[in-house]
Amino acid sequence: MKGRPALEVADIFREHGPAWREAQRGHLSLAQLKVMSAITQCRTAALGGHVLRCEGCGTDQVSYNSCRNRHCPKCQSTAAQRWLDARQADLLPVEYYHVVFTLPAPIADLAYQNKAAIYGLLFDVAAEVLQTIAADRKHLGARIAATLVLHTWGSALTHHPHVHGIVPGGGIAPDGKSWVACRPGFFLPVRVLSRLFRRRFLEELQRLHGANQLKFFGEHAKLADAGAFRTWLAPLRQCEWVVYAKRPFAGPKAVLAYLSRYTHRVAISNSRLLAMDERGVSFRWKDYRANKGGRGKTRYKSMTLSPQEFMRRFLLHVLPGGFHRIRHYGLLANGSRKANLELARELLHVAPAPVLAAAVNEQAVALPIAVPPTFVCRHCGQAMVILQTFMRGAAIRAPPSS
Secondary structure, rough: OOOOOOHHHHHHEEEEEEEEHHHOOOOHHHHHHHHHHHHHHHOOOOOEEEEEEOOOOOOOOOOOOOOOOOOOOOOOOHHHHHHHHHHHHHHHOOOEEEEEEEEEEEHHHHHHHOHHHHHHHHHOOOOOOOOHHHHHOOOOEOOOEEEEEEEEEEEOOOOEEEEEEEOOEEEEEEOOOOOOOOOOOOOOOOHHHHHHHHHHHHHHHHHHHHOOOOOOHHHHHHHOOHHHHHHHHHHHOOOOOOOEEOOOOOHHHHHHHHHHHHHHOOOOHHHHHHEOOOOEEEEEEEEEOOOOOOOOOOOOEEEEEEEHHHHHHHHHOOOOOOOOOOOEOOOOOOHHHHHHHHHHHHHHHOOOEEEEEEHOOOOOOOOOOOOOOOOEEOOOEEEEEEEEEEEOOOOOOHHHHH
16 A cells, blocks of 8 residues: 655645635635645544554554545545446447647636636537537537546646547447447547637637626726627637547547546646755646657656745636536436447447346345455555544544454
């Protein structure tokens, strides 16, 4: 079992958070304050926990509860695994493609003041564009599926909203009688996706402005005026909007492996933190603009920020309450997912998703199902039993003698 990283985001919040929160009084949202509190208290006595004993070697251990906050670097692995287990039944035996839709920097700046509205627009327009181009007989002529995941950060913790899409290479024909596959190694034309993405996003952004659903502060306050907003949009109708498509994955297992790295990622993992000292907070980051082929250059670099700037950047990525950062569209839309996947498997001539034997044979004898232990000993790997449960902030009694 891996030990605790030498440095965690929680350490930075504990050391520098109180003074910074006081200096930023009135400028941090309630959601940001809750994230700081959750990460600081995660897996400490403040949240309660258990006293455990190993059934194998007899080792006693204290296990503190996690905060389960979706922005906490320590709370994502279990949530990601549960989500991936549920997604295995959705995979089809076809090529899968990775596409990325990115907002230009001016709109990213505006998005920070309108997170729910513009992030939601990014999801819906990206999904609409994929489905529209895929439905066009010139390109595919089929109904497709898409899973989209929102990331709001660049590797240096800057605000960089974009959605990652995982899309099967094909779809169901309009008449529902056949599976239409993409050309091998090619999904949909990126330039066509980019142009439609730009046009539809700006149309919908203009609609939100007209409906008074956007807020403007600071240097953007003047954009509340309709004429000023149209002028501001004009250059964005001409610039390139980045839509990126990667080559197909090497099978469904590779898709799951990839998703496990992306679905529940937070702005920065504890493993990327290098040091916290008198110079500030240092961490590893990937410079995507570095020349991949240039000698003496590397895409992996280290960056040092003041603790205050590190915390500011980390909290840029706190999502609005109740906002879903993973969404399914097309054949995977929740209302018709099961029926669509059953039809897709039938058209692909593959077996239906496995079900429990008891559900197939009503006379089957129920057999005990082996459930993995909740707590596992870090020394010998055997199951651990709970000796004591303690509540938030409660003192821990010494475990009873054997």
